[in-house]
Amino acid sequence: MAATSILFFFLAGLAAAHGSTADDTTTTTTNTIRLPIDGAVAAxxxxxxxxxxxxxxxxxxxxxxxxxxxxxxxxxxxxxxxxxxxxxxxxxxxxxxxxxxxxxxxGDDPGTSCAPSSEWPWGPCCDIAVCTKSLPPICHCSDEVESCAAACGQCEMVDSWSWRPLFVCRDSFTGDPGPRCTPEMHN
The missing domain is CATH 2.10.69.10 (Cysteine Protease (Bromelain) Inhibitor, subunit H)
Incomplete structure (x- = not known):
């Protein structure tokens, strides 16, 4: 009985997939779903x-x-x-x-920035950049770090919940604040 039922459903599926009526004017090319390739990545x-x-x-x-x-x-x-x-x-x-x-x-690590780390007083990257809306912008980096970069002129210790002291570079920079230290995640 089970084999007969399986055979019946198999044949019914083949008939539905293969059969068409005389009134059916659609073809398999119009029913095919095609995904756009515009904007597809190369590799x-x-x-x-x-x-x-x-x-x-x-x-x-x-x-x-x-x-x-x-x-x-x-x-x-x-x-x-x-x-x-x-x-x-x-x-x-x-x-x-x-x-x-x-x-x-x-992969996990997209790599480093091309800009020289000596360009910004706070180092090669900044997650919390605060910039004016002027052109070019005047930027500050509010990242709390274990030690300021060597180029930082105003290194200030900040209150933190950490057991070790953290610092913020209070220098300003005229221009782009540089890349983020942690890549931005888009949702």
Whole structure:
């Protein structure tokens, strides 16, 4: 009895999948679901194609480890040496230079910043940057760290819940505050 039931459902499924009526004008090509390939990434790699990146972007897929893409603008020769695919930056009216690496890195650590750490008085990165809205902005870094960078002129100890003392560099910097120490997580 069980074998007959299984055979009946198997044959009914085949008939439904294969059969069509004379009134049926649809074809299999119109019922096919096609996903867009515009904006698809060129390569997903387990090794970083870039040596450093100032404009790191975490892609919206919620996986662990996450996908990262570097949106630094590079000269064409530099981009093609390190990446499998390069693209024009978005919003650029004329193609050509500079280019952006279209490769995606899959891993926990997207890499370091390309800017020299001596550029900012608080060091190579800052998570809590407070900037004016002027052009260029005047920025301060409010990160609490175990010790200030050597370039910091006004290093101040702050009250904290930590058992060891923490410090904040009170220097200001005119310009971009630099990259974040912990990459931004997009939800």
């Amino acid at each position: 997903r790699r387990r090794t970083r194609p870039w040596k450093c990146c100032d404009n790191i972007v975490r892609l919206p897929e919620r996986i662990d480890p996450p996908f990262w893409q570097c949106d630094d603008e590079l000269e064409p020769g530099q981009c093609f040496r390190q990446c499998e695919a390069c693209r024009d930056p978005p919003g650029r009216p004329f193609p050509g230079r500079p280019l952006i690496c279209d490769d995606v890195f899959w």
